Amino acid sequence: MTEPEIKKISEKGLSKRKWIGVHFQCCQAYSRIYINKQNTTYEGQCPRCLKKVRVRIGAEGTKNRFFKAW
Ligand SMILES: [Zn+2]
Numbered sequence: 001m002t003e004p005e006i007k008k009i010s011e012k013g014l015s016k017r018k019w020i021g022v023h024f025q026c027c028q029a030y031s032r033i034y035i036n037k038q039n040t041t042y043e044g045q046c047p048r049c050l051k052k053v054r055v056r057i058g059a060e061g062t063k064n065r066f067f068k069a070w
């Protein structure tokens with residue numbers, strides 16, 4: 001029975017991973033996108049039309065936690 005252990009690890013990883021909220025203007029939909037492995041860019045896609053978006057992080061990081069995507 002390894003399943004509970006795997007779930008525990010993945011939940012721990014998710015809570016550590018940074019995310020931002022994005023409002024997709026294309027579909028008037030809201031979704032979270034997560035930081036990439038290099039910690040340089042937030043990457044995600046629109047939950048409805050699957051358009052991909054990226055939010056670059058500057059040297060000082062992102063000040064805003066919510067973004068609009070076109
Ligand atoms: Zn969309």
